[in-house]
Amino acid sequence: MVATFDFGVYEEGFRSARGPETVAVLLTAAAHDLGFEQFMIGHHVDPAAPPRHTFQLSNYHPDWVEQAILKRHFEVDPVYIAAMRTATGLQWSEVPRLLRLSPRQSRILERAQAYGLCTGYTVPFNVPGEPRGSCSFGTRSPERLRRNALPIAASIGGYAFEAMRRLVQPAEGGPAPPPALSQREHIALVRVAQGKTDIEISMMEKIAPSTAHERVENVRRAYGGAQRPYLVARALYDGQISFREIFES
Numbered sequence: 001m002v003a004t005f006d007f008g009v010y011e012e013g014f015r016s017a018r019g020p021e022t023v024a025v026l027l028t029a030a031a032h033d034l035g036f037e038q039f040m041i042g043h044h045v046d047p048a049a050p051p052r053h054t055f056q057l058s059n060y061h062p063d064w065v066e067q068a069i070l071k072r073h074f075e076v077d078p079v080y081i082a083a084m085r086t087a088t089g090l091q092w093s094e095v096p097r098l099l100r101l102s103p104r105q106s107r108i109l110e111r112a113q114a115y116g117l118c119t120g121y122t123v124p125f126n127v128p129g130e131p132r133g134s135c136s137f138g139t140r141s142p143e144r145l146r147r148n149a150l151p152i153a154a155s156i157g158g159y160a161f162e163a164m165r166r167l168v169q170p171a172e173g174g175p176a177p178p179p180a181l182s183q184r185e186h187i188a189l190v191r192v193a194q195g196k197t198d199i200e201i202s203m204m205e206k207i208a209p210s211t212a213h214e215r216v217e218n219v220r221r222a223y224g225g226a227q228r229p230y231l232v233a234r235a236l237y238d239g240q241i242s243f244r245e246i247f248e249s
Contacts, residue, residue, distance in 0.1 A: 005033055005034070005146065005152060007152065007155070007156075010026055010029075010030055010156055010159065011159055013026045014026060014159040014160055014162070014163040015159070015163070017163045017167070018167075019167065020055070020057055020164065020167060023041075023057060023160055023163050023164055023167070024057055024059065026160065027039045027041065027057075027059075027135075027156070027160055028059055030153075030156045030160075031059075031137050033146070034137065034145060034146055034149040034152060034153055034156075035139065035144040035145035035146050035149055036120070036121075036137040036138060036139045036144075036145070036149075036153070037116055037138065037139050037140065038058070038059055038060055038061075038116060038117065038120075038137070038138040038139070039058060039059060039135065039136065039137050039138070040056075040057075040058035040060055040134075040135070040136045040138070041055075041056070041057050041058065041133075041134070041135040041136070041157065041160055041161060041164065042054070042055050042056030042057055042058070042133055042134075042164070043055060043056065043130070043131040043132065043133040044074060044077075044080050044131055044132045044133060044134065045074070045131050046072075046074065047065075047068070047069050047074065048069050051131065053168050053169045053170070054130075054131055054168065055164045055165075055167075055168045057164065060115065060117070060138075061115040061116065063115070064111075064112065064115040064117070067111070073108050076102065076104055076105055076108070077105075077108065078095050078099055078101055078105040078108060078109060079092060079095060079109075079120075079122050079136065080122075080132075080134060081099055082094065082095045082098040082099045083122040083123075083124040083134050084124050084126070084132060085098050085099075086098070086124060088123075088154060089121055089122060089123045089124075089150060089153070089154045089157075090121065090122045090123075090124070091119075091120075091121055091150070092109075092119050092120045092121070092122070092138075093119060095109070112138075116138065116139070116140050117138040118138075118139065118140045118141065119138070119139060119140075119141070119142050120136055120137050120138035120139060121136070121137050121149075121150050121153050121154075122134050122135070122136040122137075123135045123136075123153065123154045123157040123158065123161075125157075125158070125161050127165070128236065128237055128238060128239035129236075129237035129238070129239075130165075133161060134157075135153075135156075135157030135158075135160055135161055137153050137157075177238075178235075178238035178239070178240050179222035179223065180222075181219060181222060181240065184215055185215050185218050185219050185222075186240075186241070187205065187215075188201060188205075188212065188215035188216050188218075188219055189216075189219050189231075189232075189235055189240065189241055190241055190245050190246060191204060191205075192216060192219070192228055192231065192232060193232045193235065193236075193241055193245075193246045194246055198212045198213040198216055199212070201215075201216065219231065223235075
């Protein structure tokens with residue numbers, strides 16, 4: 001482990017990386033400098049049949065990677081699931097506090113230790129419209145970690161994840177930027193996502209049915225005349241609305 005951690009070198013390296021090999025070299029070096037030995041970064045998808053424009057990259061032991069694929073650990077991975085319940089990063093020791101482990105999940109954690117994944121830190125990433133992802137750093141013992149290793153690892157993971165997204169996604173194309181909506185139109189969009197009719201929206205918001213209809217139509221026009229099912233899907237993809245708004249409003 002080096003005496004100082006030159007964050008700028010890694011930041012520039014990830015920004016200018018031209019291939020996954022470069023990202024892997026940088027992550028290997030960063031993990032070592034922080035006191036970790038291993039890393040795993042990628043989307044939480046089936047590694048045997050990943051969707052287009054997704055990625056997974058790691059230096060985990062090949063035998064453990066093979067087991068994870070064959071036994072489909074990704075479906076119930078307790079670290080993945082627990083990490084998605086945090087807004088920053090997750091120390092693996094916190095998993096039992098956030099998640100009631102099933103026997104299968106407990107076995108996954110136990111077996112990982114045989115491959116040097118005894119403790120670690122996982123940073124979650126949730127980009128609207130994309131599968132969830134994360135960057136994990138693992139080690140045999142936390143005693144090797146440098147001071148402030150975890151917040152540095154969170155930043156390193158973010159730059160690495162964005163570098164890989166840039167490398168696997170098409171340079172052009174994709175949906176247009178989300179349209180700007182007024183606050184009232186935003187509320188109408190949330191109500192549409194909740195399955196409400198124009199009449200129900202008018203009653204909930206205490207406005208005339210014609211006004212409710214006008215607001216919904218304004219949102220539809222902003223999305224190119226989209227019908228309601230596609231409208232909701234696009235709005236969620238764009239990050240225009242969130243699942244929390246839909247289910248808790």
